[in-house]
Amino acid sequence: MINTIDISHYGTVAESIRIEAARILGEGLVTAVVAYTAGRRAGSVQPAIITSAAEAERLTFTAASVNNLAVYLTKAKKDIPRSGRIGIVVKGCDLKALVGLMGESQLQREQLYLIGIPCAGVLASTVRPAEPLTAGNLAPKCRECDAQLPEGCDYVPEIDLPLPTPLESTYAAEIARLEGLTPAERWAYWKEQFAKCIKCYACRQVCPFCFCEQCLCDRNKPQMVDTTPRPAGNTAWHIVRAMHLAGRCAGCAECERVCPMDIPLNLLNRKMAKELKELFDYEAGFAVNEKGPLTMFMEKDDQSFIK
Amino acid sequence: MDGPVKKKKMVISQETMDVDFVRKVEMLSDTSVRRCFQCGKCSAGCPMATFMEHPPNRVVRLLQLGQWQRILAGRSIWYCASCETCSTRCPNKVHLASIMDALRKLSWDAEGASKESYVQLANKLFLQNIRSYGRQYEMRLAAVFNVKSGQFLKDLMLGPKLFAKGKLKMFHSKNKNMAEIEKIFGRIEEMRKNGEAL
């Protein structure tokens, strides 16, 4: 693939983050900033929480800034009301997760200082972090991104975002392919995928929406889902997970990225998002909604499937 | 049709209530006939009601009973001025003006159903004019209408005056896209032949 994606502005973005982070920490506007710091290899990054203006110079933003930092707020959310306002660097996709979390009373807008990224896309894999970003190694979620410029942030570096080249959604294509199969063929496909699962729960760990204190799937009274990494339990786990994320997942695709066994997890989430859009005209992540699609109803909802 | 239909007793049965016809009317007019509960507001406000043998509400009533022959046999539908007063004021959102359109269309399809001729003739000539010229030429329309309707002297007094005022023109700029209009007419005829449109 020669189709290079212009991310020349990421340098400026990184610089703007550094200045803004230093400012808000320095002025005492926030007590900490969740952001990316440079990793050891060129281009690589790692998430970090900094608490002083001096640390701001470590911050960066590159095409390898794949992580959805929102997850650091749900896992640590209990401390937020006590520690004060927190700054966080968000791409459009990450922001959608934050928006969802606000709708579920997990975060409050006024607790956050949002530094938005004018994002042209990130890498699918961070194995070669310095590689130039192309249509070939672009994260699949970025191909169908509709939130390149996050809206409603407290600060967004002023940059004329280069117009994106429209790319076909690989998820949509794959969903369409699977929908075209017979149920038995689809079962065979997923059976093979789920069989790979080793129940490491990295998907759960990285997901901003898996914020339950005790996961339903860890319960044993009653045991709703078999916890051993065997095909039956794996299948149940992934079905339950997809159902629990339906109407909430906004597609950061972190689950899929971190899966060591390369199970196409986001495919399930995209499929559910597509269905909820068709059924209830709902798209996650665009507004802080009082109620999600599965905690509300309309009298006129579709019931063609009910006898 | 033997004898004046409107004086006959209505014998109502599933056979005599032509549901298919009513469905066609509903499809063409995009409005429900059953919604009407005969309040009569349409007839109360219709500027043409005094010229009709069936006032508008009764036209809908006859439709509800599937008695379209009685409607088409009369002249009511051709006396509708398409002023939309009925549609605007109907408490039930029955789009009566559109129902009238649909009835006239179906009356044309059932050729010769109605006795009314002048309005039909005017409409026919109007459409022919569009098909031939793409635009309406009032002079030609009026002249041909008078010839065909046998009223050679109708509005005779107006003609010269209008001509003098530049209101009737003998020649018009022709539309350069004429072929396109013929194609539209042609495609519609084709669709109807294939049953793709009513």
Place this chain on the structure above:
Amino acid sequence: MSRIGVFICHCGENISRTVDVERVAAHAAALPGVAYATEYKYMCSDPGQTLLKKAIREQRLTHVVVAACSPRMHERTFRKAVEAAGLNPYLCEMANIREHCSWVHEDREQATVKACDIVGMMVERTKKNRVLPTITVPVTKRSLVIGGGIAGIQAALDIADSGHEVVLVEREPSIGGHMAQLSETFPTLDCSQCIMTPKMVDVANHPKITLYTYSEIELVEGYIGNFQVTVRKRARSVDERTCTGCGVCMTKCPQKKIPNKFDQYIGMRTAIYVPFPQAVPNTPVIDRENCTRFKTGKCGVCQKVCGPGAVDFEQQDTLIVEAVGAIVVATGFDLYSISEKPKGSPIKGYGEFGHGKIPDVIDGMTFERLASASGPTGGKIVRPSDGREPKQIVFIQCIGSRAREKGISYCSKVCCMYTAKHTMLYHHKVHDGQAYVFFMDARTPGKSYDEFWRRSIEEEEAVYIRGMVSRLYQKGDKIVVMGSDIAVGVQVEIEADMVVLATAVQPQQGADLLAQKLGISYDKYNFYSEAHAKLRPVECATAGIFLAGACQGPKDIPETVSQASAAAAKVMTLFSKERLEREPIVARVREVGCVGCFACKKVCAYGAVEEKEIRDRQGNLLRVVASVNPGVCAGCGTCQATCPSKCVELDGYTDEQIVAMIEAL
């Protein structure tokens, strides 16, 4: 380890004819945890129940499964028996092997296998049953009645007469509502005020009724038996305790030309006023918007002339909190306005009738005030524009009603009758006049109602024209009515002196806001919804709240009074016990695991889920979790199915119980 007793009923032969009960008993006896299994001819009979109780005691049973008919039939019976034997009733379950098995399957083998399965499932379920304590909530035996029209007055008097205290809240300065505005009432033509005012006085004098007029509901908290209601008592500017109601202030007030709402704005009042002479309480109120004192700071005549010194310009709104156990909502109706549609309202106006701007086109209530002997014209029917007596009067029914295009598709129910009444009143007062009525249908079901309508035509000579009116317009001093007679099939034109529109009955403005405060549901027109259209017509789905009168749907006076008395009876039933007992099938939150996403709260139709703050000993907020109010929870379990981590559980239908059943298959 549980010791379950399984009791299989033959139900005469109803079960045993197709189900091999002995085999089922043997199957049950072999199930792990089952200590005792037997069958009997009639388990529900006295000897059957005795057998059950005896077995519980002798076999030291911990749980009981009765395999018999549907639990909808005898669950209560057996739970009572179990309780009598010293077990918690919720440790007893029924296995339905009659309606769901023996009666619907002929094949003995298949039916027996199925019965064994059903019993097996119920045994596994019952193992997971927990002791559930009966839930009781205390009842505050005071009630709140919202609205002081005939509905509210009737309900308040009935409840108060039974010896319970009532708080009656009315938005206007006086109680009486719309009925006090009416001239005569159909179908008897008795004078409305003559039958209404004594009831109003009864309210004022009743020792058990606390009356707040010129007041509104600010906030409603709590649940059945235990509501806390905050009432905003608006500043009247006159002290109710010191005012003697002598009325001198009103005679001296220089502002005398303020259109009086009670008289539909055709009569005038002063700035300090009572809306009508028989008002209860007879304490005036200062209309601060129109009072010279409040507008300019000058005047103050009323204060000067008031002997007892009751006028108080400094008075403020006060908030009063009342504890009540039940609420009767009786907020009544409003009439549809034909003028331009209010902003945001789905209801359209009537441009074809001049948007209400033709002065001699009035609504039915205005006609009532004209016809009322105590009205602004002393009962003379005259035109608002020039005071002349109308000789041709046109009534038009169904204005707004039955007009979905205008936003209302229902029938307002009372218009046919009151229009017939109007034609009579008109004929009685204007002997040489003629009344015409444009109508679509005459709806007159009710005792003596149709006879009344026929009388207006046959004896009082009203001319009824079946057909609607398309347009009204002023022509000179006449109003041209463009109608049609659909029976004849011709257009009708009448040059009328006055036109009376029977406009639709709508809920009071702001009915939706009050419903939101009360947590009751309402339909798309803002009429309040009853719990069941047939069987629970006076109760709201929200426990402890009852409906009376036109706030629930258009109603005439007899119906309103009946419903008000019915609501009062419901309140008294509620007050007949010290504590309310209810089935303990309610949801509980495991606070330890709750992450506070409040999905449960979002799906709860009853508002039973509350947000609860967890704080440490220093008072620092640790987290906010969900909490279910057992008094309000109805036990549907939607919250549990929605909770991602299942930290809310419905007692009696826990995941453990259900999964046990599924796994038993």
Place this chain on the structure above:
Amino acid sequence: MTSDKALTYAYFPGCSLHASAGEYDLSTRELFKALEIGLTEVPDWFCCGATPAHNVDELLSLSLCAKNLELAEAVEGDLAVACASCFSRLKFTQHTLGENATKRQQVEKAIDAPVKLEGNVKHLLEILARDLGLERLAASVQKPLSGLKVACYYGCLLTRPTDVPNLDCVEAPTIMEQVIESVGAETVAWTHRLECCGANFTLSRPGVVIQLTNAILDAAKAAGADCIMVGCPLCHGNLDIRQKEIEGVFGANYNLPVFYLTQLVGLAVGLDSARLGLEAMIVNPLPLLKSKGFL
């Protein structure tokens, strides 16, 4: 939309304006030139089908209008329509095809092109009252029409039915009054502003037309109007061309000049009578205008 940005429109005159209503066309072009509003005629437009087409063949009517909407796409700006009938048909087409997918498919097949419903279709009244704005219109006045009592006649097609043209309130519109009052004229309150003139029958049933039109003229006269203002060539045809005939039949004497709105507004912004086509009017307006001192 009263910004100072230059206004420019695609112009759909319609058949009548190229024939019997030539003065409406002329005065529209002259007025817009004077108000510095751009007007580019849609090239090779077709007849909209008017009432006769939808009367008997809605599909044809919709197709003709859809074709015209497609043609109008080629010209920059919203589509300005002078004739109330063309305006009504174009609006109906947008409304119907927007709501009814079946009809839309049929029309797309008939015109062999996708239907374009996004463009705004505006009657001249909307452009003057809203896009240009009454304030700017008033500011352009050279000769205020003081003392002229105008009966604004809407007819059927400008406002009805509910939710289709959305020009103004269906039963109590005021847009014509607003426009003409803003150039200094007085308006009369009268009863027949929205009554039908029977335009559709002018050819086939003139006997009907003169009865309806007579009622309108009678009401305008009774309300004390000096003249009638219209925005529709068909109404104009009946009220103006047939006025003498009506006077004869009913023994009345109306002598009410019937102006197009662009003629009166044009007069007020200072255009001379030749550029307004006043001489083309059958009921001579010159005595009235002279008596009021406008000429």
Place this chain on the structure above:
Amino acid sequence: MHPEKTISSDFEPKVIAFVCTWCTYAGADLAGTSRMQYPSNVRVLKFPCTGRIDPVFILKAFQQGADGVLVSGCHPGDCHYIAGNFHARRRFAAFRKLLEFVGVDLQRLQFSWVSAAEGGKWVEVVTELTEKVRAMGPMMEFKELALEEQWSGAMISPELQDAYRQI
């Protein structure tokens, strides 16, 4: 691997019905009091309301060997708990799409509204589902899964096979 299962003609499918107590359970009672007849394959689980029915139960039922699952409650607007069935309707509209996507044949999962007065409808729905599922044969998908070990052969990557052999 699991033993080869032959679909014999006397296959009796297992059908599990999740029903609400107020409408469908009562409707099934009515079928009983009216002595209507229907296949004995169905096992009924009573819930207070369809709103209580968790999608996991359906999954669990299939895992426990159900060949068909029926979920039935009150008609819209008739819910004893105001809106439980409306919530359930949305939930299952989404869940069935998910099951379909992972390859469950939706013929095996039926939803219905059966009121307390519709004994006949209950019989109809149960009979139809039972016969449909009988014709389809046993639901093998979940049963097979339960019998399978980890790395059941579906993984054919050589490195993993190596690694597996070394263990």
